[in-house]
Amino acid sequence: MKELPDKNLLGIQRVIGEITLPQQAKQLNNDCSFIYSDEILIDVEYLNLDAASYCHLKTSCDGNPERMKREIFKWIEQRGKIQNPVTGSGGMLVGTICAKGNNASHSCEIGDQIFSLVSLTLTPLQLSDIDIKSITSPQIKVCGKAILFENSIYTKIPENTPLDQLLALFDVCGAPALMLRYLQSDSTVMILGAGGRSGLLSAAAIRDSVFPNIQLIGIDSDASALNRMARSKWFDEIFNVDLRDVSAAIRSDLCNRADLVINCSSTPGTESFSILATKDGGTLLFFGMATSFSAAALGAEGIGKFIQMLIGSGYVPGHATDAVNLFRKSQMLQNLWEIMK
Numbered sequence: 214m215k216e217l218p219d220k221n222l223l224g225i226q227r228v229i230g231e232i233t234l235p236q237q238a239k240q241l242n243n244d245c246s247f248i249y250s251d252e253i254l255i256d257v258e259y260l261n262l263d264a265a266s267y268c269h270l271k272t273s274c275d276g277n278p279e280r281m282k283r284e285i286f287k288w289i290e291q292r293g294k295i296q297n298p299v300t301g302s303g304g305m306l307v308g309t310i311c312a313k314g315n316n317a318s319h320s321c322e323i324g325d326q327i328f329s330l331v332s333l334t335l336t337p338l339q340l341s342d343i344d345i346k347s348i349t350s351p352q353i354k355v356c357g358k359a360i361l362f363e364n365s366i367y368t369k370i371p372e373n374t375p376l377d378q379l380l381a382l383f384d385v386c387g388a389p390a391l392m393l394r395y396l397q398s399d400s401t402v403m404i405l406g407a408g409g410r411s412g413l414l415s416a417a418a419i420r421d422s423v424f425p426n427i428q429l430i431g432i433d434s435d436a437s438a439l440n441r442m443a444r445s446k447w448f449d450e451i452f453n454v455d456l457r458d459v460s461a462a463i464r465s466d467l468c469n470r471a472d473l474v475i476n477c478s479s480t481p482g483t484e485s486f487s488i489l490a491t492k493d494g495g496t497l498l499f500f501g502m503a504t505s506f507s508a509a510a511l512g513a514e515g516i517g518k519f520i521q522m523l524i525g526s527g528y529v530p531g532h533a534t535d536a537v538n539l540f541r542k543s544q545m546l547q548n549l550w551e552i553m554k
Contacts, residue, residue, distance in 0.1 A: 224362040227337050229293070235362070236335035243293035243337040245358040250314035253321065255306070255359045257340070259352060260333065261380045262304040264409065264479035265502040266297040267351035273299075278345040285343055285353075295333040302502035303333030304351065305384055306359055307376065317363065328383050329359075330366040330533060352380050368533045374541065378550050385411035385477075386536035388500045389418035390529035392475050395496050398424045403471035403490050405456055406478030407431030407448070408438020410553065411500055414536065415475055416447040417546045421539055430471065432456065441549050456483040462490060469493065476501055484508040491520045500525040 224235040226249055227242045235241055248254050262270065274280035288295050295303045306329045310321050321327065329336065340357035361367060370379065388411040396402070402419060404412045412431070419427050431448040433439055434455045442451050454461045456478055462468050467490050474491045476483060481503040488509065491497045497520050499509065509522055540546055 223364055224335065227293075227360065227362075234335070235294075235337075236332065238335075239292065241293035241335075241337045243289070243339050243360070245337070245339050245360065248312060248314050248360065250316040251363040252314050253310055253317050253361045254312035255308035255327070255329075255361060256311045257306050257308040257338070257355055257357045257359050259307040259376070259380060260295070260304055260355055261306070261384050262295070262333075262351040262353065263300075263302045263384065263502050264351065264411075265300045265481075266302045266304065268479055269297060269299050271348055276348050278348060281345055281348070282343045286340065289338055289340060294336055294338050300502055301334070303336075305329050305331070305380075306333060306336065306338075307370070307380060308359060311358075321367075321369070326370045327367045328370060328379065328533075329361060330368060330383060330528065331361070332527070336360065336365075350377075352377055366528060371537050374537065378540070378547075379537075381410050381550065381553075382414070382536050382540055383533055385414055385500075386532045387525055387527035387529055388412075388475065388477060388498075389415045389539075390532035390535055391523070391525050392473070392498060393418055393422060394529070395473055395498065395523075396422060396424055396427070397472065399426045400424075400472040401428040401430065401470060401492075402473045402475070403430040403432065403467075405432050405474065405476045405483060405487060405490070406438075406480070406501065407451075408433040408435060408440075408442045409477055409479070410550070411477040412438075412475075413441060413445065413447075413546065413549055414539070415477065416442075416445065417543050418539060420447050421543070430467075432467070441552070445545055445549060447545075454486075456480060456486045459485045459489065462486050471495060474498070476504065479503055481505070482508075485512050488513050488516070488518055488520065488522075491518070493519055496521045496523065498523050498525055500527075 229240040337360040342356040
């Protein structure tokens with residue numbers, strides 16, 4: 214394989230057009246016939262699209278697998294990466310390292326099977342085949358190649374845990390990792406979209422934490438999600454509420470209830486509910502890719518709410534290892550993961 218001189222520019226060497234970081238770039242050079250000497254080349258086996266992107270893709274294509282495949286190919290053709298033009302989000306991949314640049318400092322070897330822990334929105338990607346057998350899961354079997362940069366994070370596939378469960382786990386492991394840094398004893402915590410994977414993982418992390426006196430409130434509107442929340446027995450209170458309905462927060466007496474609110478919803482338009490639910494001086498963490506920064510910032514300003522609002526980046530040091538350890542010791546979490554296939 215042709216290897217070009219090391220540029221060590223955080224992936225900027227792959228940007229086409231206006232120079233910016235790869236995630237913000239309108240198009241990346243996804244030519245995988247060569248690598249720069251600080252890059253590694255991946256044989257891609259699976260994609261896990263993020264919840265917001267997959268929900269939009271499935272809805273906009275009327276659940277038709279062939280239309281969904283064509284849409285994904287269109288994204289890659291236009292941008293050299295997977296970045297949903299509506300949600301702006303991507304996902305992650307599973308693959309095997311097939312080539313490594315001479316100056317790549319990654320602690321990996323050719324033949325290692327890995328999960329990328331960086332978004333597909335910044336990953337140069339080529340696909341020759343997409344196999345969507347079930348539209349119920351965002352995990353898609355593919356054939357292709359991808360590039361990881363010097364600064365790209367990933368993890369080797371742990372043993373003794375099914376691949377599909379790990380895919381789902383690593384896609385959301387940043388949520389509980391950041392949340393735990395803001396958790397305080399004797400506080401009230403509210404999880405929005407609590408019956409999804411990131412919400413349930415966050416709830417499990419709270420109950421596994423060193424703080425035994427957390428009052429945990431879970432909000433969702435999907436019947437299956439509500440059933441999973443009840444089954445877990447992690448929540449002190451569960452509410453069936455549409456997070457897009459601001460008046461519901463008032464009717465359900467949910468305004469100013471929580472010291473810490475964690476928004477794990479993949480549905481657009483939940484910013485106002487999140488703000489109303491947070492106590493003055495409290496903390497609000499946004500993890501859903503459907504979050505609008507302007508709606509959150511201006512919404513809080515509009516009602517005179519002084520709260521700390523944070524956007525979860527999806528990365529916290531050690532987040533993947535912590536999530537695997539939590540998953541392995543929680544039989545309930547494993548059971549819930551299994552029924553969500």
